[in-house]
Amino acid sequence: MQPPFDGKIWFWPAPVPGICFNEIMKRHFALGVFLYFCCVLPSQGGGFDMLRQNMVEEVLAEVAASSPYSGRDTLSPAVITAMKKVERHHFVPTWLAMFAYLNRPLPIGYGQTISQPLIVALMTDLLQLKEGDKVLEIGTGSGYQAAVLAEIVKSVYSIEIIEPLGKEAAERLKSLGYSNVEVRLGDGYYGWPETAPFDAIIVTAAASHVPPPLLKQLKPGGRMLIPLGAHFMTQYLMVVEKQTDGSVTSRQIVPVSFVPLTGGH
Ligand code: SAM
Numbered sequence: 001m002q003p004p005f006d007g008k009i010w011f012w013p014a015p016v017p018g019i020c021f022n023e024i025m026k027r028h029f030a031l032g033v034f035l036y037f038c039c040v041l042p043s044q045g046g047g048f049d050m051l052r053q054n055m056v057e058e059v060l061a062e063v064a065a066s067s068p069y070s071g072r073d074t075l076s077p078a079v080i081t082a083m084k085k086v087e088r089h090h091f092v093p094t095w096l097a098m099f100a101y102l103n104r105p106l107p108i109g110y111g112q113t114i115s116q117p118l119i120v121a122l123m124t125d126l127l128q129l130k131e132g133d134k135v136l137e138i139g140t141g142s143g144y145q146a147a148v149l150a151e152i153v154k155s156v157y158s159i160e161i162i163e164p165l166g167k168e169a170a171e172r173l174k175s176l177g178y179s180n181v182e183v184r185l186g187d188g189y190y191g192w193p194e195t196a197p198f199d200a201i202i203v204t205a206a207a208s209h210v211p212p213p214l215l216k217q218l219k220p221g222g223r224m225l226i227p228l229g230a231h232f233m234t235q236y237l238m239v240v241e242k243q244t245d246g247s248v249t250s251r252q253i254v255p256v257s258f259v260p261l262t263g264g265h
Contacts, residue, residue: 055102055103060075070253072122078152079124085151086147108141115144120145126225127225129153129200134198135149135156135199136202137202138188138214139204140159140165140183141169141204143158143170143173146173149202150173150181153199157184157195159186159191188261189211197218198217201214203225203227205227205259206231206235206256206260207227208228208229210224210228219242222241223241223242230260235255236253236255236256237256239253
């Protein structure tokens with residue numbers, strides 16, 4: 001029988017019924033839980049695999065709930081597969097690895113964040129990517145979004161303005177085997193003219209307007225996903241489409257909250 005709760009932590013099932021934790025045992029117990037989550041689970045891919053599957057289920061439920069705004073009631077099979085495959089715990093600081101599969105943005109240093117999995121999935125899905133596509137990302141950050149894209153398309157070009165973040169992301173992506181991602185340091189406002197045009201462009205920081213150089217580097221028939229709006233004000237995720245005749249249309253998807261697109265432009 002379980003001992004009655006008296007405010008102490010009980011070891012149950014108790015080897016000797018009725019023995020409760022003293023202070024030292026409590027500390028050992030807490031340390032054990034901490035080590036389990038920080039060391040044992042991370043070292044067994046299995047624990048994270050399960051958390052990642054749950055995260056994707058949660059993302060799918062939220063995509064369905066936001067379908068009146070996004071027009072998407074589910075994600076394409078390619079996006080679901082990529083989200084299930086990319087190991088987000090490699091893209092967050094080690095001390096946050098245990099929170100990597102929460103559907104939340106997390107800090108990655110230098111005042112920047114890794115985007116919320118729902119937003120990564122939705123933006124990737126709205127790009128309507130094809131296997132042979134060449135994609136430009138502005139705002140490499142941790143490299144997570146680039147990895148998700150790289151699971152789906154032939155080549156990804158990603159630009160990061162904060163040097164240490166860009167260098168770390170490039171090394172991380174290389175060590176994880178993403179040979180189809182190239183990272184460059186610089187102001188993404190100006191795009192990557194030498195490798196343009198791109199089938200799709202994704203901007204992962206909020207801009208006040210669509211950067212004209214990016215629009216120029218988008219192929220006719222191509223799509224750009226970009227959050228527009230000022231920091232701390234309402235921002236909207238926009239789909240910008242360049243028609244085959246060169247004309248441009250845009251539509252608002254969902255309200256979002258991104259760090260600002262910085263740089264000297
Ligand atoms: N996509 C990232 C990921 O998967 O981790 C998250 C991006 S974070 C929300 C936005 C990133 O955009 C930051 O790393 C920030 O330094 C970068 N950024 C802001 N302005 C930029 C600019 N003008 N050019 C390139 N990167 C920029």
